[in-house]
Amino acid sequence: MIIVHHLNNSRSQRVLxxxxxxxxxxxxxxxxRDKKTMLAPPELRAVHPxxxxxxxxxxxxxxAESGAIVEYxxxxxxxxxxxxxxxxxxxxxxxxxxxxxEGSAMPxxxxxxxxxxxxxxxxxxxxxxxxxxIAARIRKGFLDRQIASILDFMxxxxxxxxxxxxxxxxxxxxxxxxxxxxxxxxxxxxxxxxKLTALVQRIHARPAYKRALEKGGPYELMR
Numbered sequence: 001m002i003i004v005h006h007l008n009n010s011r012s013q014r015v016l017x018x019x020x021x022x023x024x025x026x027x028x029x030x031x032x033r034d035k036k037t038m039l040a041p042p043e044l045r046a047v048h049p050x051x052x053x054x055x056x057x058x059x060x061x062x063x064a065e066s067g068a069i070v071e072y073x074x075x076x077x078x079x080x081x082x083x084x085x086x087x088x089x090x091x092x093x094x095x096x097x098x099x100x101x102e103g104s105a106m107p108x109x110x111x112x113x114x115x116x117x118x119x120x121x122x123x124x125x126x127x128x129x130x131x132x133x134i135a136a137r138i139r140k141g142f143l144d145r146q147i148a149s150i151l152d153f154m155x156x157x158x159x160x161x162x163x164x165x166x167x168x169x170x171x172x173x174x175x176x177x178x179x180x181x182x183x184x185x186x187x188x189x190x191x192x193x194x195k196l197t198a199l200v201q202r203i204h205a206r207p208a209y210k211r212a213l214e215k216g217g218p219y220e221l222m223r
Contacts, residue, residue, distance in 0.1 A: 007053030020208035090166035105179035
């Protein structure tokens with residue numbers, strides 16, 4: 001039995017969605033973030049030493065990391081679904097976007113989250129201007145341009161095909177959904193990039209995505 005150790009408002013929502021797309025039976029064990037730190041609870045360390053999500057178990061195997069889980073499920077249970085045929089241009093694009101999601105897309109958004117927290121954090125009045133000034137320099141000198149460049153690249157690539165790997169929906173789109181949703185919530189993704197905005201709308205309209213939300217529970221990235 002596949003067991004998904006599901007942390008609220010996390011990348012593990014993608015795993016539930018993939019399982020729904022594949023029509024596989026699975027069990028969910030729910031975990032809640034600490035409301036102050038927003039970190040995963042220590043109970044997850046019993047499943048994997050890093051204590052992070054997503055992580056799943058299947059027939060005695062423990063698999064962590066979003067990309068590794070996606071590849072495992074598609075290869076083990078996909079029967080050719082949600083993955084382009086080997087040797088095609090689409091297969092190369094599929095592999096690229098599968099790794100782009102966490103390798104290139106997410107790091108700037110994580111840095112932005114940290115910078116945002118630095119700016120909003122409570123601090124003595126004589127330190128606050130310094131911390132805000134450092135955060136502003138990081139944002140203006142590096143972060144804003146990096147995020148804009150990534151979103152522009154994603155927008156231009158969707159001008160070539162309907163989905164990231166090609167004209168067919170694949171697991172690469174499931175993997176890319178998280179950075180797209182993060183960008184919608186706090187990365188400046190709006191109607192100025194219509195192809196990315198339309199992609200997010202198509203994702204949210206998929207029946208399997210909706211079923212995964214129902215089973216996974218409240219998902220703040222949807223707001």
